Amino acid sequence: MKYLEDNSLIFSRYDLFREQKEERTHRFSHDALLQEVAEHVIHGDDEKIITIVDQALEYKRPEEVIREGLIPGMDEVSRLWGEGIYFLPQVVLSADAMLEGITRCEEKMGRPMEKKGKVITHTAEGDIHDIGQLIVNALLRAAGYEVINLGVDVPVDLVVRSCQQHRPILLGGTALMTTTMTAFPRIAARLKHLNLQIPFVCGGGAVNEDFTAGFDLGIWGKEASWAVGIAEDALQGMTWSQIREKWNG
Amino acid sequence: MQLSKTMAYARAEEMMFGTCLYPVTTRRGMCLGGGEVIPEIVVHPRAGSEKSLKTLLREFERGYNDALERCVSIGHPHVCLEIEHVAQMTQKTEWGEDVAAQTVSLMDRYEERYGIVSGCRFTIADLRKPDMVHMRDSDRSQRVLEAIAACARHADMVAIESIGGKEIFDHAIIRNDVTGLLFAQAVLGGRDMQWLWPQIVAIAERHNCLPSGDTSCAHANTAMFMAGGYHGREIPHTLAAISRAISVSNTLVAYECGATGPGKNCAYENPIIKAITGVPVSCEGKSSACAHSDFCGNAIAAVCDLWSNEAVEYHSMFGGTTAAVFTEMLGYDTALMNTAINLGYEKELQACMVNSDRYRDPQSYILCPDIAWEIGKVVVEHHQSLYSRARAAALKCGELIFGDDKLQLTTYEHDALRHYMADLEKLPADEGNFIDLCLERYARIHGFRRESYGL
Amino acid sequence: MPGYMGFVESLTACNVGGEMDEIGVAVDIGTSGIRAQAVDLTSGAVLSTSISLAHPLPGANVVDHLHFALEAGVTVATRMLRTAVNRVVEGLKVPVIAIRRLAVCGNTVQLSLLQGIEVRDLAYTGARKLATLGVVKPDRRGVSIQAGILQGLELNETCQVLIPPAVCHTIGADALAMVLQSGILQEQQTALITDYGTNAEMALYHNGRIITASAAAGPAIEGQQISCGMLAAPGAVTDLQLMRNLQYRLLVLDEQMQVVQGPVVDLERASLVSSNNAQVKGITGTGVVAALCEGIQAGLIELPCIQTPDACLHLGRKLSLTEEDLQEAGKAFGAIRAGHVTLCHEAGIGYGDIHVVYMAGAAGTYVDPVKAMFMGWVPAYTKKIVQVGNTSLKMARHLVMDPAQLDVMQRLADRIRPDHYVLAASDTFKKMYMLELAYWTEGMPMTSYRTMLTRYGVKAFPETVSAPEILQAGAIGDLGNPGVQELSVVSDPGEILLLSIEGCTACSGCVDACPQSALELSFKENRPVVQLYHSRCAGVSCKRCEHVCPEKVMVLSDFFMIR
Ligand code: B12
Ligand code: SF4
């Protein structure tokens, strides 16, 4: 039997076309090194990324490395997560890698890069359960926020002082123990007293909506991803009570 | 039971539309596979018409009357009417029988009035839902056999779309589990047919009716449907192709039990079946777009003996009712094929059909006559068991897909197929061991009971 | 008190005299209840067994108990716990005068509360917080004291009380008991033991090293925090037996805590296939393991979804497991596997290198080990599984027979302490737990899970699972031989307090909202009074009563404070 050499007039392979196009959308930069930077973010490679970023910085401005390599890579990770292809552990790895890269670029710039806004997160006084906070941090960073991570077992005092000093758009708190979540209303009261109307999102297994509804500034953060949505709202200038109304109740 | 050990066709090039090695003749003397392709029209009653016997009879009468009427109004020499049972017709034997009797008298009336020779095939609904009833020992299995007998009294041909193994198949297909497909289709589906088909053959022969054939509609067509078009990603197309290759193992059982053909229209595996058995086969492609989409609209006609439309619901269109419209289209398609035969251009037309779709998709590729023949070859070579021939077919199918550079695969399809091949390689060679493995793995799947398959 | 004791002593003198055998009492204080056994000190035979179906303090876990202790005062908590111990000991039906020795075993929180020592170091975990509070950690060495010192315990003043040591706040006497009583230290090959309870204490025995940790799995292991869950008590579903298709026979605990056959159910539908007389009230941890395992194997669960028409796994007309339950269970089971993997990593071996696994705790004893393995409680590569029963009660029995065991425990505690692994400080655990969360709550496939293991530098899991040999070392049930008498059951070992609440309108909202039926409303001199059954109350982590009170006058801790 005779076979055609070229079938293109008989049928079109849209499946191949789509795959090639998807591959093209996996091009984040025309520059090979920046492309590699993005790919290392996507693969969450926080060791190798430093080498690549350093190489890129030899002939690219740090701003470019961030804008054309690190950020597009992280955006892709968020997309993959949204589509259910990536899972949280992978997102966290990627966020770590991106952060490493950004820190390197910032060193080169001699100043911190412009971020969307500052968010302070902490795990309550007396509590060491920080996995929830870890996820929140990763997602906020992935979305372009500067996260000031106060860590675990953070005294009320330190949280309040940090808020005074950094004036974040949002404060996040995690508590998994019923004995430790009581720190949150105390923090809120102190902030109010200082007239710092910072929306205070509280999450973690022990915290529920009724609890945060019990004190001013308090907003219940059911899932880590809420942190990003709420930060966007805070950035838009919504007050804590507007945010609470929107996200809770 | 003897499993096929040899190929009916020694070479793929000998396979051609319109002719087969073992043609059959209907009660009215219509020869199938004897040098001419015949249209096979299937009309489906509208929902609601099955409410009473009266409305149902009326609906079928309209449908097939319109079909015959269109044949005579534009000059189709032959037509085959296929009636696929709605559940009620199998559940209530009298209903099925009444429809059969009515159809036959309609055909007689047309033959008498216009001299048109037609044939009819009745396809019984397989009521035995494996997850609900015992496949062999239940009221429903009885019902199915009774319905076959009732139709065989009138019909030229009886057929069934048996559904053994469906419970495991459904579980496996959404999990990309080839092992499950092999078990469901070959081991369970095949065993179920080895139980069912000798009975069908005996009944049909008693009534001088043709025990025509079966199909892996419940399995391989489900896979084809799920694979969808170029954008479909519910399951990889390569998995659907493998499921098709596997389906040969079970569909073949009908012929090993005495079925004579023509093979059921929706059995896309028919080119492979024809290569092995030499019986006439009915096929459908572009003509069945009304029922489902496939990648082999033209190529699947390459070796067909009947040309069908799967099923079209009875409705009116600008050009008449769907029954009339589809009969017209099928008839012109067959007229083209028959013209080619008579002009001696059949090889050329076959080449056109094959070239049209060969490289569209792995699913169409494996049904092209030469490839189909090669798959058939490994099936007969591995005649030790239903399982071994199915596994061989699946492996060969993958090998052939990988083996032709012109058949381009997306990375996604490529990776998926590599993965299935690796899974297949790892499986035991022996059916007994394979069954042990599967009984362990699938024992708790919803609705599965091994007794249904004599295991 | 001395008067009372005097009376008792005189009774001994005149009634029983020298004929009365000397009796020892072994007590195990668990987070969900107290068990005691009377032992003949001469023969070692168990004379009787008594258990309580609840813990006297409000709450479902040790933190709730601590929280209560902090709010109501440690003295109050201690008094309530001692009273409850009295009630359970009373159930043994042996004369108090004959009790020469009492040995307790249990976790650090329970023993510290019973002993009435500092507990704040247990309630808060951060070092910073503890420093601010000026808390000095008590040493928690094993002690042998006279009952007279522990005011409120209804025992002879001179009765010897043995309180065993703790390694740290998570590895208490119960964990030491587990290591000693299970026989794990006799193993030649790598062995792992876990107490399948809220705290999930675990120990890896490898090359002579005992590495311990606590994975804090949470109460779902025992059936709590599951919508229709309950502790192992009469009426609890403990297992499922496949009948055919999706039909399963429930196995339930009867009044005597024996496993009996229950109704046959269809996992997909809220109906009974066939019923019998067995009472079914809820599902306990082992039942959850069985139901989820069957659900997964039958293809009804595709993590994180339940693929039945109403997304529930049904166990008859009333009971069902929801997708949230599945997540809760997953978070708990995941903590166990993450803990196991982390311990292996710390020891420099792979998760697949564990040869034998010991399962301790009530859940570890009642659970079907094969199902437990399927659900990740036990490495799927283990060659042998030993179910060891309640080692805490067994330890207490040994202590009471042989007080020198106290030193044995102390030596073990000293040996373990340097090798105790603080999961809170472990990056590996954090990562592993995140993986588990992704697996259970996001549906991360096992293939990605394995890839991540490599990324984390954790040794790969083997490819094929094993079919382990299974040994039941836990005698009959987890109580061992219950003794000649019928088991006594104290259903409510706690206090019941009345509170007249200012501003209460007697709307009964709190009573109706209480999931534990812990509240009752009545009137006293025409004023509404609310009554709290402490042992039933789920404690500060619940507080539903407070949330629903329209007047906002219900304050749970007011009950704790009225003393
Ligand atoms: C993992 C775990 C641990 C790990 C912690 C590791 C770590 N670095 O975090 C370890 C093993 C170390 C641990 C220790 C302890 N634990 Co622990 N632990 C758990 C466990 C199993 C899971 C908690 C968890 O991480 N969940 C996953 C995270 C991701 O969920 P999450 O924090 O709730 O966060 C989600 C949301 O809430 C939200 N979120 C969280 N924060 C924020 C913030 C913002 C801004 C937003 C928007 C959202 C948000 O987003 C997240 C994802 O969507 C739970 C039991 C359980 N089944 O839940 C017990 C539990 C929390 N632990 C408990 C206890 C008591 C302890 C211990 C004190 C004692 C013990 N039994 O061992 C010790 C402390 C030891 C020490 N040295 O300090 C108790 C608390 C009980 C209570 N009533 O308070 C629990 C409930 C278990 C139990 N025993 O009953 N624990
Ligand atoms: S509702 Fe109130 S009384 Fe009832 S269990 Fe919850 S906290 Fe306790």
Ligand code: SF4
């Ligand atoms: S809900 Fe409040 S007002 Fe109503 S009975 Fe309870 S305490 Fe009283």
